[in-house]
Amino acid sequence: MHRSSCRGDHFTYPFVLKSVADLEFIITGRCIHGLSRKDGLDSDMYVATALIDMYAKCGDLVDARKVFDEIPVRDVSSWNAMISGYMREGSCAHARVLFDEMPVRNIVSWTSMISGYTQSGHSDAALQLFDLMTMEDSTVKPNWVTVMSILPACENSSDLERGRRIHSFAREKGLDTHSSVQTALIAMYAKCGSLLDARSCFDGMNSTSRNSSSTWNAMITAYSSHGLGKEAVETFEAMIKSGSAAPDSITFTGLLSGCGHSGLVEQGLKYFEEMSSTHGVEKTREHYACVVDMLGRAGRVAEAYEVSDGMPMAAGASVWGSLLAASSRWNENVEAAEVAAEKLLELEPDNSGTYAMLSNMYAEAQMWEEVDGLRLFQRSRRVKKNPGSSWID
Secondary structure (H helix, E strand, O other): OOOOOOOOOHHHHHHHHHHHHHHOOOHHHHHHHHHHHHHOOOOOOHHHHHHHHHHHOOOOOHHHHHHHHHOOOOHHHHHHHHHHHHHHOHHHHHHHHHHHHOOOOOOOHHHHHHHHHHHOOOHHHHHHHHHHHOOOOOOOOOHHHHHHHHHHHHHHOOOHHHHHHHHHHHHOOOOOOOHHHHHHHHHHHHHHHHHHHHHHHOOOOOHHHHHHHHHHHHHHHHHHOOOOOOHHHHHHHHHHHHHHOOOOHHHHHHHHHHHOOOHHHHHHHHHHHHHHHHHOOOOHHHHHHHHHHHHOOOOOOHHHHHHOOOOOOOOOHHHHHHHHHHHHOOOOOHHHHHHHHHHHHHHOOHHHHHHHHHHHHHHHHHHHHHHHHHHHHHHHHHOOOOOOOOOOO
């Protein structure tokens, strides 16, 4: 279009800028911004809003704010684009200033703030805004996206009663029938410690709602996080039998973790082997880390080392951390522990937990020269002891 000398208009530019934003091609975006300026459209409300969104999604909040400040007339979408950009980058204070200055707010404004606060760990602020929305004099009421966005705030604060009140509100307003809300409710209840409520939500879902793997994943992960591997396996088998959803990478992460925490090693290894051959799911570092942890918890440290060493991709910190923790837990296979520690120190040189576990293992084996050498090496790298650093969960 540009090569044929056809000029874009206030419809063309927003569509192109949306594609640029999705691809995060900021250099291309700057060129298109220049073209819009040349065509006299950079101050058009729709084009300018698309420019704000593009710059924000590409991580350039400075230029996004510059465009926002230069718009002669802003509508609510312009404000929302800037607020979402700030929240995406964790700049909650800047977003809140704009939110408070908005002449008119819509459901997107409120939900963007709540979602941003939740994702940034500011659960109290998110819950306060949600409470304001539910007041009688509020002109904007929560929708299903708002409810889905606020539930993780209850997880972060482990506030089960608040979660139940939000669930009751969603039920009264008919917002709890959406599958995404139901999935969020399962995760919330599980993380707040109520597996009975989580299972009740899962059992109350209709067959259509269970067509998404995310719903099954939420229940499998719920059981796994509570150390109930048998129940996680049963839920996985029910998922396969129903044929309503295909397992994905997240499914197997939860399943393998559950098997590892419940001592179901042979069953876990079987599922690991069937991932690609039967279900067509590619194995990732996270899956390998689960298997290493599973074998390590069972005292099969040598096998855990073989899995780590034979990975088709470079092992990450989670894999080597699991191997080191296993070696330390069972106080065996010093060679595997040394390899794991060496790899970990390459990836995380300031993690004092690595030094502590290897040092303790040397001490148990009465390898005092190695203990002294490791402490000298730690001091030489100026790594301070952190009581909270450990690979053992």
